[in-house]
Amino acid sequence: MQVEKYKIDGFNNEALADHKRRLDFVAADVANVDDILKKLEVFQIAIPSWALGTGGTRFGRFSGGGEPRSLEEKIEDVGVLHALNKSSGAISLHIPWDIPKDAQAIKALAAQHGLAFDAVNSNTFQDQPCAPESYKFGSLQHVDKAVRDLAIAHNIEVIKQGVALGSKALTVWLADGSSFPGQLNFRGAFERTLDSLKQIYAALPDDWKMYLEYKCYEPNFYSTTVADWGQSLLYVSKLGPKAYTLVDLGHHLPNANIEQIVSLLLMEGRLAGFHFNDSKYGDDDLTVGSINPYQLFLIFNELVEGMDARGMNHATDLGWMIDASHNLKDPIEDLLQSIQAIQIAYTQALLVDKAALQAAQKVNDVALAQEILQKAYRTDVRALVSEASLRAGGAIDPIGAYRKLKVRENLIKERGEKTVATGL
Numbered sequence: 001m002q003v004e005k006y007k008i009d010g011f012n013n014e015a016l017a018d019h020k021r022r023l024d025f026v027a028a029d030v031a032n033v034d035d036i037l038k039k040l041e042v043f044q045i046a047i048p049s050w051a052l053g054t055g056g057t058r059f060g061r062f063s064g065g066g067e068p069r070s071l072e073e074k075i076e077d078v079g080v081l082h083a084l085n086k087s088s089g090a091i092s093l094h095i096p097w098d099i100p101k102d103a104q105a106i107k108a109l110a111a112q113h114g115l116a117f118d119a120v121n122s123n124t125f126q127d128q129p130c131a132p133e134s135y136k137f138g139s140l141q142h143v144d145k146a147v148r149d150l151a152i153a154h155n156i157e158v159i160k161q162g163v164a165l166g167s168k169a170l171t172v173w174l175a176d177g178s179s180f181p182g183q184l185n186f187r188g189a190f191e192r193t194l195d196s197l198k199q200i201y202a203a204l205p206d207d208w209k210m211y212l213e214y215k216c217y218e219p220n221f222y223s224t225t226v227a228d229w230g231q232s233l234l235y236v237s238k239l240g241p242k243a244y245t246l247v248d249l250g251h252h253l254p255n256a257n258i259e260q261i262v263s264l265l266l267m268e269g270r271l272a273g274f275h276f277n278d279s280k281y282g283d284d285d286l287t288v289g290s291i292n293p294y295q296l297f298l299i300f301n302e303l304v305e306g307m308d309a310r311g312m313n314h315a316t317d318l319g320w321m322i323d324a325s326h327n328l329k330d331p332i333e334d335l336l337q338s339i340q341a342i343q344i345a346y347t348q349a350l351l352v353d354k355a356a357l358q359a360a361q362k363v364n365d366v367a368l369a370q371e372i373l374q375k376a377y378r379t380d381v382r383a384l385v386s387e388a389s390l391r392a393g394g395a396i397d398p399i400g401a402y403r404k405l406k407v408r409e410n411l412i413k414e415r416g417e418k419t420v421a422t423g424l
């Protein structure tokens with residue numbers, strides 16, 4: 001299904017007067033409104049193909065209605081998101097959950113919706129039906145070369161699939177590790193993993209990047225072979241200039257200072273980008289900004305400062321992706337909320353008075369530094385985000401429009417009440 005532009009326009013017309021009032025209010029206090037709006041308009045966040053259906057926990061899965069039954073329908077759903085907010089112009093595929101049968105046709109369908117293909121994700125954490133080897137004891141780290149070879153071949157196959165679609169990056173997340181002391185020789189696991197990654201790296205096209213994601217625990221509970229940003233950085237430094245460290249916000253030990261990690265990875269030129277989500281306890285994969293929006297703002301503050309210092313393009317020089325799982329909410333509404341949270345944090349970071357902050361830092365004026373950051377964070381920038389969407393051809397209030405236009409009801413009519421999307 002497609003959300004027609006005239007319907008969005010109709011929705012916007014009704015919301016316009018109220019929107020203008022709120023916009024004028026915030027714009028009165030912001031010096032460079034047009035600059036900010038331009039940056040927001042080009043800022044796109046990729047949607048993972050596995051987030052369009054209802055996820056589950058290990059205890060159960062409660063599917064919603066009208067879930068996408070195929071890759072084509074997942075692309076349609078991202079098309080719906082993008083039509084509504086003009087900021088979800090890319091999809092990130094997980095292989096083999098979503099293998100394009102006809103890459104050209106899939107590419108053409110995505111183009112119809114104005115979508116590009118972001119990083120492709122390999123999967124060596126699940127055994128596939130009829131696989132000749134098992135990943136039970138790891139994949140790229142495995143003690144048996146036959147298993148490592150299978151996992152390497154899979155990653156190379158994923159690169160090929162990505163090339164056919166126009167992707168430019170491979171994301172590697174490994175479940176490899178151990179659950180009991182003594183199970184694994186750490187150095188041996190590291191060396192085997194590095195050797196496997198080198199073989200995958202060698203298959204990367206010249207204009208491709210490899211994103212190496214870290215995660216401190218789960219599914220293994222004693223050690224993980226790429227457990228934290230230091231370990232990821234160690235691998236990518238040894239691999240070469242096309243390898244980068246990917247930060248998934250939910251993959252840290254409690255209370256980790258993620259913004260500092262981000263700042264230093266940027267400084268080293270090794271930050272790949274993000275898997276955005278939010279969490280209270282672990283890899284909870286909750287809606288971005290739903291638990292700790294201040295942390296998200298502080299991360300964006302480091303991003304804007306660090307990217308500007310290196311002359312980087314905010315929109316294109318890092319990978320911006322969501323990695324979340326929707327167990328209770330309508331996945332499309334959930335994703336609209338996540339994207340809005342990212343846009344809000346980004347806009348607030350753009351509002352930080354950098355010169356004043358640097359001056360305060362120079363004289364150790366701690367209270368003033370905090371005032372400067374919180375002045376930006378406490379600004380209600382939602383009207384700016386709405387205005388950017390409006391200017392780009394999207395809805396002033398994407399969730400409001402989604403509900404008003406009864407998109408989910410239509411999807412249920414089209415696809416049925418009992419549909420289950422591929423994914424976790």
Ligand code: RM4
Nearest residue numbers: 121173213248275283323
């Ligand atoms: C992992 C990790 C990966 C994601 C899988 C589904 O925890 O975040 O990025 O692909 O989950």
Ligand code: MN
Nearest residue numbers: 213248275323
């Ligand atoms: Mn992730």
Ligand code: MN
Nearest residue numbers: 248250283323
């Ligand atoms: Mn995760």
